[in-house]
Amino acid sequence: MNNQLEQVLKKQQQQQHAPQEGEIENVIQLVGFMVGDEEFAVPILGIQEIIKPIEYTRAPKTPPYVLGVFNLRGSVLPLIDLRMKFGLSKSKENEDTRYMVIKHNDEVAGFVIDRLTQATRIKESAIDPAPETLNDEQNLIYGVGKQKDKLISILNVEALLKRDF
Amino acid sequence: MDEMEEILEDFLVEAFEMIEQLDNDLIELENAPDDLDLLNRIFRVAHTIKGSSSFLNFDVLTHLTHHMEDVLNKARKGELSITPDIMDVVLESTDKMKALLEHIKETGSDQGAIDVAPTVKRLEAVLNGETCDSADSEPQKEPEPQEEQKDISEMSEEEVEAEIERLLAQRQEEDRKRREAKKAAEAAGKEAPKSEEKDLSEMSEEEVEAEIERLLAQRQEEDRKRREAKKAAEAEAKKVAEAAKEAPKSEAKPAPAKKETKPAPKERKTTVEQTIRVDVKRLDDLMNLIGELVLGKNRLLKIYDDVEERYEGEQFLEELNQVVSSVSLVTTDLQIAVMKTRMLPIGKVFNKFPRMVRDLSRELHKEIELVISGEETELDKSIVEEIGDPLVHIIRNSCDHGIERPEERIAKGKPPKGTVQLKAYNEGNHIIIEIVDDGKGLDPDMLKSKAMEKGLISEKEADQMSDKEAYMLIFKPGFSTAAQVTNVSGRGVGMDVVRSNIEKLNGIIEIDSEVDKGTTLKLKIPLTLAIIQSLLVSVQEEYYAIPLASVLETVRITPDEIQSVEGRSVLRLRDEVLSLVHLADLFDVERVFSMGEHAYVVIIGIAETKIGLIVDSLIGQEEVVIKSLGEYLKGIEGIAGATIRGDGRVTLIVDVGALMDMAKSVKSSMENLEDTAAVSEKNSPADYNILIVDDSKTDRSIMKKALEPLGVTISEATNGVEALNLMKDGSKSFDAVLVDIEMPRMDGYTLAAEIRKFNKFKNVPLIAVTSRTSRSDRMRGVEVGMTEYITKPYTPEYLTNVVARNINLNVEHTS
DSSP: OOHHHHHHHHHHHHHHHHHHHHOOEEEEEEEEETTTEEEEEEEEGGGGEEEEOOOOEESSSHHHEEEEEEEEEEEEEEEEHHHHTOOOOOOOOTTOOOOEEEEEEEEEEEEEEEEEEEEEEEGGGEEEEOTTTTTOOOOOOEEEESSSSSSEEEEHHHTTTTTOO | OHHHHHHHHHHHHHHHHHHHHHHHHHHHHHHTOHHHHHHHHHHHHHHHHHHHHHHTTOOOHHHHHHHHHHHHHHHHHTSOOOOOHHHHHHHHHHHHHHHHHHHHHHOOOOOOOOOOOOHHHHHHHHHHHOOOOOTTTGGGGGGHHHHHHHHHTTOOOHHHHHHHHHHHHHHHHHHHHHHHTTTTTHHHHHHHHHHHHHHHGGGOOHHHHHHHHHHHHOOOOOHHHHHGGGGGGHHHHHHHHHHHGGGGGGGGTTHHHHHHHSSOOOOHHHHOSSOOOOOOOHHHHHHHHHHHHHHHHHHHHHHHHHHHHHHHTHHHHHHHHHHHHHHHHHHHHHHHHHHHHHHEETTHHHTTTTHHHHHHHHHHTTEEEEEOTTTEEEEEHHHHHHHHHHHHHHHHHHIIIIIIOHHHHHTSSSSSEEEEEEEEEEEEEEEEEEEEOOOOOHHHHHHHHHHHTTTTOOHHHHHHHHHHHHHHHHTTTTTTOSSSSOOOSSSSOHHHHHHHHHHHHOOOEEEEEEETEEEEEEEEEEEEEEEEEEEEEEEEEEEEEEEEGEEEEEEEGGGGGGEETTEEEEEEEEEEEEEEEEEEHHHHHOOOOOOOOOOOEEEEEEEEHHHHHHHHEEEEEEEEOOOOOOOTOOOOOEEEEEETTTSSOOEEOOHHHHHHHHHHHOOOOOOOOOOOOOOOOOOOOOOEEEEEEOOHHHHHHHHHHGGGGGGGGGEESSSHHHHHHHHOOSSOOOEEEEEEEEOOOSSHHHHHHHHHBBBGGOOEEEEEEESOOOOOHHHHHHHOOOEEEESSSSOOOHHHHHHHHHHHHHSSSOO
């Protein structure tokens, strides 16, 4: 009995050590998308799913960027227009429009984006903290990812899901 | 330490369950002091808790329960008769026990919070010095074997071995001390099983047997000694408990042997029900999944209807029908079954009332009997949890204000003992809880004058009040009929809390009373919070669900029935004046459609206040499943939750209470329907937008060609739906629309009617271009709001002229 236990323990230890040894650098996987003319990204682990636009119900007494609530397989989720949240005009729905369902802990909400771009991997070292000037009080930007030819603003999932009204 | 925590958790769950029963048993005992079964049962509770708590090292709790046990044991053997005074002490100690357990639950320790010394002293007084209680040395061991066996399986051979070695040394040391001290008392019982283990690893079955024999003899010897030195026991018990904590770890082998020597705790087995404890969260998850299934079922039914229409008479329809109906049947059954798993008998709440009424009657020097019936009636768990407090208030009130003192009652020719009945039963989708007392009843005139005195109502209001309304006054905040403020009630809070609590559960309160005969309070509560009956209404394009429990009535009105008083809309309904508010104003609904010929007023009310809610139409009554809006949208003013309807859309459920508050601050904008659309400056013909709606590409080209000379901008749509979307979308404001009548998806008539529903399109010229030339067609065109009617074929010039005339003449939107 004890031998078995020891073996299990050893195995566990090995498993715990292995990734540390093999790890060279932390890589974050991002999903990029367009809101207005700017490209943003969120960590892929923060995304529950991405769906095509479906019907939603307006919720009264909420800020304009909260479009309302929609039914995602039996759950009622809030729908937030990222364009309006970022101070742009209301999104015009077209065939590229998507609802990005973002999840952090138990909080889930749908966000309207204009278009998906691509999924990328980016090294953590290539992410700079958001510039002071850009860092508004809401803390929406987690950092700026540098890529070969462009910069991507990485959004802070937790801040996105935080109610600010 | 994890397993200790597990044991602790088990202990707490078990203890609370036992205590729940204990209170009732004690009350019963007072009425039947000689019931030996009852006494045994009560004794066992104290005993079991004592055993487990000493095992878990809760000294204070052990100390207390030990004394309780002694008293009960004496009573059990008939050496002590249970008088109300003794009962008071016992009940007091039960309360202390509960408090200690609560404390343990919160902090994991029983130290510090509660002082049991006075209670223990009183128990000792009852006990009257030392008494023989040999009985408890034997049963004391009972809780142990159970716990001991729990952990064995989790240990490896080696660990057990090592543990035993360690314990052995420790225990031998202790044994020596103990023998010297000669006050082993409690310890003996505890220690014995452990001593057995000493050698077990090296022992054969027979040796164990022999060893047990020896220990038994030893223990009997010690028991005798212990009786002499009973008082000294407590200190030692503590030490032993510590040792006991370690004990389970070393109990691998002796378990079977021990069963022979000690009576198994079979009493406990007989009361155990066949149940499994399930985390409520799991049930909630299950309920959510069922909700999704129900939704799927509803959609399936809808699709089946469509399919049935399209493929009437086909073979496969029959099969599909069978599948659909069996799925829907099973889903419904499943939903009911899962809902049932969340149901608890209301007896869980009722249980605490006999004790409460007993205490109250002693405190108030009244004789009150509580008669409970229907405690097996089941309610959703969440409601059972909420219903307790309101019931406490109501029953207290009945005892304090309702039931008179014995002298008074005799003078009135009633039996000196008052009765409070607590009944529960099902009625449709509701459960009814009735609290009936045979006390002095409510006097409507007295209530009214009292309310006026306190400035809660005006004299005029009082005059108009019916008796029933007067009874409801007791639920007003700040209202108390007790001349004297007592400890029990009459603080002026309570009954209004009762009402708000019941309303939170979507329940209704009714009072009936007769002076000197008594009062009946009836609570009507939905079986479950998750599903409610609602009235669906629509405002413009939006739907809202209003909980039906708050809807008093609905009336249809024409706009000119709405009158204005001091800038507020009011409605004269029969002999009442009702203040009105438009739901669209409350929820800032965009007024895209103008008000039709009729509007509907939904009269909603909570207790005495009511208002009229203007909506555009009533959709119907529907049973809806309430879903939370989640953390992000929680607590939006006026919205209580959401539901998903059969078509998969989300409908919001209004919060009637909040709505009534909001109504106070909202100004009606009923008549602000002036067309305020700004007319943008038109400089060149290209600034004019014309929309051509026709399914035929040729026809569209012909019209486009004809209009080319005008130089206007032209958009196209191939059917009514597309055209409507294009217009609603608002990116372009159209100055005229050319409409074909016969089109797929939505024909020209429907399109025109739809367009005219919008305020902002009231004056847009709609020009029908069609080959339908009959008079009835033209008539219909006019009815739905067509401005012009051009019959095909037409000359390009004619079309150009008509269009030009319409847009030129209508630049100021003055058609």
